[in-house]
Amino acid sequence: MNYTWRFDVALQSLPQLLEGLGLTCLLTVLAMAIGLVVGLIIAVMRFSRWKAIRLPAYAFTEVFRTTPLLVQVIWVFTVLPLTVGITLSPFFSGLVALGLNVAAFMSEVYRAGISSVAAGQTHAAFALGMTRLQALRRIILPQAVLRMVPPMAAMWVALFKDTSILAAIGVAEMMTQARVLASETYRPMEIYTLVAVVYFLLTYPQSLAVNWLFSRFRVKE
């Protein structure tokens, strides 16, 4: 192959590429927030006494865990408006899809954390006359939350990268910027290499932080 790499062109585009970074970060933060809240609700629903509450939560989790994220994103963007009649901007479509996807996985993190607290703790809480929600809020979750920190952090790292999937529906995050630049500069090889390097440089430290969290919060019993 006789290709002349022109990284100077790519580097000149760096400011424009990084313009997308703000949106990448915003999407990560918001989708994570949705995932944390909705995921907890789903997890609590799955511990319900009533099947009518458990079942929808189970279905939600399994649907989002067993279909590709790209399909979910495109579905929310194109099919949902036609069926429900609500038109969302690409940004909000992408955010909803990402947020619900994270929620599905997060509900499993909550569930595992809650189940890891010894049964005796629930018995002790009930014996004092606590309701299920009181026991969860005062006794179980405070103990479970430390065990949930590492998997949540790992999910954060995955989410940070997965926001790039929203390029498929034109959300102006970093990957979309890269696509625009690639066609503007006619230098896709350099631009896509550059965006990969930027993702790596941003994600690698986060990944190291996750490893540290895993060692820091390993449950000793």
Added chain:
Amino acid sequence: MSVQTLPILRVEGLIKRYGTLEVLRGVDLTVRRGEVVVIIGPSGSGKSSLLKCLNRLEEPSGGRIFLDDSEITGKHADLPRIRRKVGMVFQHFNLFPHMTAIENVMEGPRTVLGLGRAEAEASARDLLAKVSLADKAQASPAQLSGGQQQRVAIARALAMNPDVMLFDEVTSALDPELVGEVLTVMKRLADEGMTMLVVTHEMSFGRQVADRALMMDQGMIIEEGAPEQIFTQAQHERTRRFLRQLAWVAS
């Protein structure tokens, strides 16, 4: 009939099954207010299941239970309300590890009864003093010995001001030298007139403190009577054999 002799707890034909295994096979029991009842019997005889049915930590499969003349069995019983009146202490203490000793004692009154912090803290201090742990209020459970943890657990249950206290083999997980301090607290409680059901292997405690002893075997109460009589002149061969195994009956 004086108030002292009124039944506070009545159990009629209590049955508990796990699948096809029947662990309680028709238990009848009446406990008077202020009475201390010890329950003995080999492991697997249903003692623990009986206690756990009384505050519905276990769901009875059949029979009825009355607390203070109102039925607590059945689908519509208000479980949190029942459990407020029935304190329980567990074999493995089950203190809340993310709270200090005094926070453990305050937790029920604060969360369940909605008491203010100052009020809950004042009464928690009194209770910790009562179990001789006033100086350990700020300790976390991990910093306490097993005996100390169990005394905090007793204080935690008492903080709800229960009508009945259930003790489920509360000294079985303790090192032998720590058993005494827990039994001392329990004896004090009995002397103050608390109604207590005590599943235990501590025969000396049963003899000194209990008003009545029950022997359980294979899901039924096979013998009951005054502790002295049960421990020294048991009628039932099964009871005598069990007590011999505990090396209590000398000859």
